[in-house]
Amino acid sequence: MTQKRAKGRFIKTKVLEKSEKISAALKAYWKERRNQPTDEKCDISHICEGNRIFNLSALANNLECKTCKETLSFKNVVKEKKDGLHSTFVIKCIKCEMLNQVSSGNIHLVNNDQTQAHCHLKKKIHNDITTNVVLGTLNAGIGCTELNKLLMCLDIPEVNFNLFKKYEKEVGPVIEAAARRSCGKAAADERKLVLNQLDELAKEM
Structure with missing residues (x-):
């Protein structure tokens, strides 16, 4: 074979x-x-094809021109930069023609102190969307390949394997710590149950 x-x-x-x-x-x-x-007047498929994942609160806050405060429209997207499942769109303001960067979600700093010493993260800034998806993927017991199969069916750009591993280093220690706490709690509960049973047995004797 x-x-x-x-x-x-x-x-x-x-x-x-x-x-x-x-x-x-x-x-x-x-x-x-x-x-x-299609009946739609706007077609930006030549810039960004397919579907995307958005944080609606972050998107609502970002869809405003930094210069004139005019509401921005995705009809005027001129560029997209992808980082995993997070996108940063460059949108042109129709009023002042200023180019604005609009993110599809929030970002966060990765604290190396919260991870294991050997898990050195070169890029300290991660985005919430990719972190949450990788966390959910590991929690479901699947990996990058299975995730990309799902994303392909949803017409969402796939996640690079190396990028997936980078985010896995962020959430992995958190999952391990939660598992240790869960095991410790289960062991403590079991010990308490055994002691209670011993006390009851001693009373009967």
Whole structure:
């Protein structure tokens, strides 16, 4: 049985070919959907294709021109920069023609003291959306490959494997700490139950 190496692991050739066919079919499907005529007046698919994940509160606060306070519109997007599932859009103000950066969500600083010593994070600024998705992915017991399959079906840009691992280093120690606390609590509860049973047994004797 022949095997090939894909994304850092060995996989059966038939399984890999099937996965590639499904991936190609999904890409062709979404490409055909985008090329279909639409009644919408605005078309920015040449700048940012597909769907995105937004934090509505952050988006509402960011959709304002930094210069003239005019409300910005995604009709005037001129550029998009992606960082995992987080996007930063460059939107032109129709009033003063100022270029504004609009983020799809919030960002946070990563404190190395909260992570293990060997988990050095080169980039200290992470975004909330990708962090939460990676946390949910690990909590569900799946990895980057399974996540990207889901994102592909949703027509959302995939997450790079190396980027996924970088965010995994942030949330991994948090999950381990929570697991240790849970195990410690379970052990304490079990010890308390055993002691109570011993007390009851001593009374009966």
